[in-house]
Amino acid sequence: MGCYTPHIMGSPTREVILRRLKEQAKCSVNDLAEAAEVSPVSVRHHITALLAQDLVVSEEVKHGVGRPYHVFSLTEKAFDLYPGQYFKLTNRLLDEIKDHVSEDLVTELFTGVANAMAVQYASQLEGLSLEERLPRLMVMLSEEGFDADYEWRGDEVIIRELGCPYLQIGRKHPEVCAVDTGFIATALDLPAERINCLLDGDTHCTFSLKVPSRKEELPA
Secondary structure, rough: OOOHHHHHOOOOOHHHHHOOOOOOOEEEEHHHHHHHOOHHHHHHHHHHHHOOEEEEEEEEOOOOOOOOOOEEEOOOHHHHHOOOHHHHHHHHHHHHHHOOOOOOHHHHHHHHHHHHHHHHHHHHOHHHHHHHHHHHOOOOOOOOOOOOEEEOOEEEEEEEEOOOOOOOHHOOHHHHHHHHHHHHHHHHOOOEEEOHHHHHOOOOOEEEOOOOHHHHHHHH
């Protein structure tokens, strides 16, 4: 996962442009045209699309008495598409932690991460009913990289995560699953049970939350 792939970027030329920007930090249209072996006109077409996707930014450069020109660089959003080194570092850190502490303490550390996430969003949930918290929680999960939805089944809430930002780390360190489980449970103030998991080959992660009693009428 050290570079962009054509099916993600939609174009092999665009992949070359982004990889070149990653290597050189800042490039002009002519620099990129030379690297991709296409015309400057073609590069401008791709740059326009990448600007619209917030993957590159433009900077005007003035030099001497000539007309200023633009150079382009990657945004933070673009760098997030190069996760390989982050995963390597995270896996190494977790390996080191697990070599020095007990299994219970590792679980406690991940639970602490979940609690810290919940504290970060606590003000958005304060004073809200469960029915009001649920849609807010879906937004929060989205902000953390999870694509989630929910439904009521009688006095049970079912939450589905269709994607997981920790999936690659979880394959080696399944303890990371405590993060979203703990976050959901803390945010809703209900015990959450994971009943399906992407790591087990399921199509999504699913959580069941039992609601002991509800004063409001259940949604239809």
